[in-house]
Amino acid sequence: MEKVTMMIKARRLFKDISDLPTIPAIVSKVVTLLDNEEASPDDIADLMLSDQVLAARVIRVVNSPLYRSNSEISSVKRALLFIGFKSVREMILTSYFVDGFKQKEQPFDMKMFWMHSFSVGAISRRIATLVSYPDVEKAYLVGILHDIGKVFLGHYCNDEYGKMLNSIRNTSYTTYEAEYEFFGTTHCEVGLCLAQRWNFPSAYCDVISYHHSSEMATEDPLLTSIISLADFYCLSHGTSDSVAQASIPGVSEENAWKVFKQLAQDRLPSSLEHFLSDLDEEYENISHEVDLLFNTMTA
Numbered sequence: 001m002e003k004v005t006m007m008i009k010a011r012r013l014f015k016d017i018s019d020l021p022t023i024p025a026i027v028s029k030v031v032t033l034l035d036n037e038e039a040s041p042d043d044i045a046d047l048m049l050s051d052q053v054l055a056a057r058v059i060r061v062v063n064s065p066l067y068r069s070n071s072e073i074s075s076v077k078r079a080l081l082f083i084g085f086k087s088v089r090e091m092i093l094t095s096y097f098v099d100g101f102k103q104k105e106q107p108f109d110m111k112m113f114w115m116h117s118f119s120v121g122a123i124s125r126r127i128a129t130l131v132s133y134p135d136v137e138k139a140y141l142v143g144i145l146h147d148i149g150k151v152f153l154g155h156y157c158n159d160e161y162g163k164m165l166n167s168i169r170n171t172s173y174t175t176y177e178a179e180y181e182f183f184g185t186t187h188c189e190v191g192l193c194l195a196q197r198w199n200f201p202s203a204y205c206d207v208i209s210y211h212h213s214s215e216m217a218t219e220d221p222l223l224t225s226i227i228s229l230a231d232f233y234c235l236s237h238g239t240s241d242s243v244a245q246a247s248i249p250g251v252s253e254e255n256a257w258k259v260f261k262q263l264a265q266d267r268l269p270s271s272l273e274h275f276l277s278d279l280d281e282e283y284e285n286i287s288h289e290v291d292l293l294f295n296t297m298t299a
């Protein structure tokens with residue numbers, strides 16, 4: 001089916017929803033300012049301090065075991081300098097997203113969902129480094145957020161989504177294929193609607209929309225390719241929130257590999273298979289970080 005038709009179906013699902021979690025306007029402003037290379041720590045700290053909830057959240061997370069600071073950090077400006085602008089951007093958006101859906105009932109295990117999301121974030125960061133993507137933290141953040149459409153479908157179409165998951169248990173169907181059969185749209189289009197409502201930057205929207213069809217990405221094809229392969233890697237290594245496991249690279253992954261080869265031919269292994277198996281060491285290292293992130297963000 002055409003993307004346009006799938007988008008129309010996705011938009012319809014949002015029509016009668018009145019309790020959709022929102023990301024405060026101040027958060028979007030801070031994220032935009034953090035992206036501005038000319039912004040000073042004082043400008044950013046001042047803006048963050050205009051929202052006490054946001055300021056308190058940053059202080060709490062920066063003092064959590066995730067960042068391993070030696071002494072207590074009590075000012076927003078010090079927090080910014082300690083973990084860096086880009087990490088703050090990633091931490092703020094992730095924590096608001098996790099919070100927005102924390103209390104919402106789901107037909108799947110939310111811990112599994114977050115473990116998958118955080119693993120995709122960490123593997124995306126590693127791949128971004130390997131292919132010299134210029135903003136590694138951005139790859140990390142959008143890796144964490146890539147499947148947000150599933151959280152929407154799971155909560156707002158709870159019964160139907162539960163039935164769908166049961167119908168593909170012990171089959172080779174993926175959730176992506178099953179969503180299309182059940183809803184005529186998938187978590188990619190639904191995620192895009194959500195990302196647009198939350199004013200996510202356009203490259204993030206593109207990744208959320210095309211991480212299962214990276215060949216269609218237009219905004220930042222390299223970034224979408226990174227997340228597409230990281231997602232495939234994590235799905236085939238068991239941190240999947242879905243019942244079916246990916247095992248054979250599809251069009252999206254083959255395209256991603258082609259994009260990498262064009263860019264960094266001489267620095268990459270000879271085959272996609274080798275490239276993926278080289279990630280195994282990183283995958284073992286990230287499990288502790290993923291646990292910490294999960295505990296900090298969902299506390």
Ligand SMILES: [Fe+2]
Pocket residue numbers: 146147187211212231
């Ligand atoms: Fe996905």
Ligand SMILES: [Fe+2]
Pocket residue numbers: 116120146147231
């Ligand atoms: Fe995923």
